[in-house]
Amino acid sequence: MEQRNNKNTPGEIVLSGVTKYYGIGESKKAVIEDCSLTIEAGKLSVMIGPSGCGKSSLIRLIAGFEKPSSGTITIDGKPIRGPGKDRLVVFQESALFPWMTTEENISFGPIARSEVNTESQNLAKFLIDKVGLSQFKKKFPNQLSGGMQRRCELARALINSPEVMILDEPFRGLDEMTKELMWEYYANLYEETRQTNFFVTTDIDEAVFLADRLIIMTNTPTKVAQIIEVDIPRPRKLSTLFESDQANEIKSRILKILHVEAMKSFKGGSKAAADFIEAASKRAVSNTV
Amino acid sequence: MTNSPQTRGQISIKDVVKIYDPEGAAVMAVDHCSLEIAAGEICMIVGPSGCGKTTLLNAIAGFHSINGGSIEMDGQLLCGPGKPQATPGSDRIVVFQNGALFPWKNVIDNLMFGPLMSGKLPFNEIKEKALYMMADAGLSGTENSFPGELSSGVKRRVEIVRALMNDPSVLLLDEPYRALDSLSKSVMHEALLDIYAKNKVTIFFITHDLQEALFLGTKLAIMTTRPCKPKKILTVDIPYPRSYSVVTEKRFRDLMEETSHLVHEEAKKSFAAGEKEG
Amino acid sequence: MFRPIQKFLFNRSSSRGLIAIIIFLLFWEVCSRSGVWFGIPVPWIGKVPAPTAVVHAWIPMLSDSGYWTSWLLSIKRVYIGFIFAMVIGIPFGLLLAINRTAYGLIFPTFEVFRPIPPLAWVPVAIIFWPTNEMSIAFVTFLGAFYTIVINVLGGAQAIDQRFFQAARSMGSSQGDVFKRIVFPAVVPSIAVGASVGMGITWNVVIAAEMISGGGSDGGGKGGGLGFFIWDSYLNNSYDLIVVGMISIGIAGYLSSGLIRIIGDHFTKWTRR
């Protein structure tokens, strides 16, 4: 996994004036409205916003599973038409194939594209050791712990050496301890490859710890509220999160913006915007079959 | 609606031992654990997942028996020598990790279930109390919806109100906010402290999120990996009411630093042991 | 091998089961002999042959070749119908799951015929198929076919959307998606469909054998277990009816046991 310098790293994604509607007729609701942002190549950009504000819909647009209602999304200048191995998504709930062992899951990509050769087999072996799952090669996903499933999914994406790694709150649901260990683990993985990464979360500590560039989103319909450059030195260690004043200063800035947004969506009681978006986006996913 | 000031809900756990015996392979879950919780206190139990915290909670609630030591509440023996398993009762109510609102009852019926079962109050008095507590917790308007239609944040609040409807001495919370995303968690924490200020009930709160423990708790018990016993007990001397900005204050960060390496040691041990979640 | 039996015999729950079965057999014996259970007259059971009489009638059967040929005949008919139902049903179900046009075209007609119980097809089958044997096989096939298709269809439609998204973004073609996502995900539903289907085929074979008089090449006791019990009824040898019933029960139990074993083998990944 050689280290790429920033200048010619691929994977710059530009969104301009992107809008996305769900539902039809009077239940039509804009989830993303006129959102423009750039995910810089070679950087770990983290997007944070209240739950259900439309972040996952943005990911589905970038990954190419859905088309924006208006506006354009390009990767290195080329418009995005459909899913491709240049933009791989690690979902919130594990999308490991339950009927495949860890080994089969990880080498799914090369086999699917019939690019299996000694080089890809070595890479697979290297990655399985790297994610610490060598003794779990023959195990099925439901025999792995949450943390192990996440690492397996990371390896499955990395073997295809995508231009951009997209992660949708991958560590949500893990217990706090495993989650913090995964932060450090994922940060080191990025520091080795300096590959473009687009990480979405609702956890402020996670965002501050991981991010080179922090994109704070508003409540639904979501758009960019603020962008903060985080220049905490790398490689980053968990202890830096508590000691470094800069980390804490950024954290309180985010808190001010996001707490207000979270309260707005929360105060709406059971029919809060968050629930509607959550249900609507679930429906949107289900009816593309 | 304030019940008597902190006289109820004092718990003393003395030297409790719990051994599971699945298919004969005896596994010790709790190893001589002793812990004193004063009445009206918020005691946070922090430890890696699968270390036996929930077993302790189940023993207090009376779902499981214990093999040694004793647990008392307000001086009466809950379980101990001669009575290995406590009898569940509405003085100690559990709020479960993935929720246990009855999906077939709407919100108001869920809230009224406890008092109706005990049959002490007439129906309309219970209903009035339920409506009052719902308004108090910002839940009015959800009376007739079913749990399946509510967001997880709202469901959590309904479940806590359902517990408080029975004026329990102790609220036993088992990682109630684990499924929530961090931002909604912060809002839920403030809502819980708000309800706590009004009801002054003792809270026994299990979590593996250190920041949540320090933000909510008056007392913090850091547990070892399985078999669990308190590794360190410290009091959190941040005054109430606490708002979320306290997280960035100096005192809070010192406490975080002081406790986080303890907690991480335990986490590394269970992580290395390939401990599966929960 | 000894350890599980020993565990079975002495643990509390299974010993209770054993006691209950013994009491049941005693109840059956006493009531059919005397029609009275501790002085209370028991209706209907009186006409049922007692267990001892049944065993008594069963022993000579064990050496009677006709008895065993009816076993073989019924098993043959069940498995022919069943295998045809699997071989045609699974691809048919998958086609409906994958191709929306085929689903729109064929599924409504398929659904219209589904409420018609398979045995209602016996007369039409006898008219259509040349030999009696083929008409029984057709009706058996029909019994299992509907169950398998519905289960395969349900299994395929329940596959989570994100598996397709993940596979497509890693560059797998549609054929690859079918081979490595749709089919493996549907295998557990096929196993469920097969075990339910097997139960239905036994029912259908027994009834078809009774209704169509035991089939052309059987005749006499060799007409399959269905005919065996019907023939015993016609000759008023009621003990043999119960012998036949228990034999069918055992045969049915063994077949669904076999299907379950095969099914478990292919769905290892669903278990913890």
Added chain:
Amino acid sequence: MNKIMLKLNLNLREESLIRKLLSPRFFLMITGFVIFLCFWHLSVEVWQLPRFAQLPTLRAVVTEFISTNPIYGVSIFTHELYQHILASCLRVFAAFILATLLGVPLGLFLGWSTKFREYVFPVFEMLRPIPILAWVPLAIVMFTGIETPVIFLAFLGSFFVTALNTMLGVQQIDESYFRAARCLGANSFQVFKHVVIPGAMPFIFTGLQISVGVCWFSLVAAEMVSGQYGLGYIINTSYTNVRYPTIIIGMITLGFIGYITSAMVRSVGKSLMKWRMRELALSEG
């Protein structure tokens, strides 16, 4: 519809839009029916293919079905058809109600108390593998008359299915609901009433739907073998008396009535479980 795109329907939004224009669901359904009827008419009457030739033609069946004085006396305008329908429906109704009244409580207790299950379930499991229709001769012997054996057979099939599904329903209820109810001070009877029954309800109704199907399944066979009236009987006697169109009429009526009865059970289930309906609606949208 010259070139129906037989592509994998797993493709994405843009292809599905084009497909929607080509074949709205209703239009396809009609084409499906038309193709089937044409095939029936052509193969039997026009081409007279081997084997198909003996089957009743589409025209014969339709004319018989809707004629005021049918050749063989059975059509929608004659009294006889409704007599058979009534006989079959009464038997299914009696068997289904009996199976529900006995099966559901048994299933609830089997699921609820381990002691009861340890005694009763082994006997239950010993009898269950015997295919229902293997009971036909014994039923005729055990019960006098025509009606009771037929009802007993229909009852037997649905009884086992109902009891088993109810038991599974109770067993799948999450342990924390029982604990929550205990915590809130409910005694065993209250837990049974407020947790066990509503919690098992979805499974009970799945069981009842299957049980209606099994009822019809065993009824037809019993009627064919020993019935006097009823749709199974009419189908069988029409065959023996070589009145082929009436066989098809019997089958169509059977399918239709069977569909209506299971639809009735489904709607009763839906009305009893509003909470589940809303939950499913939200998730499917």
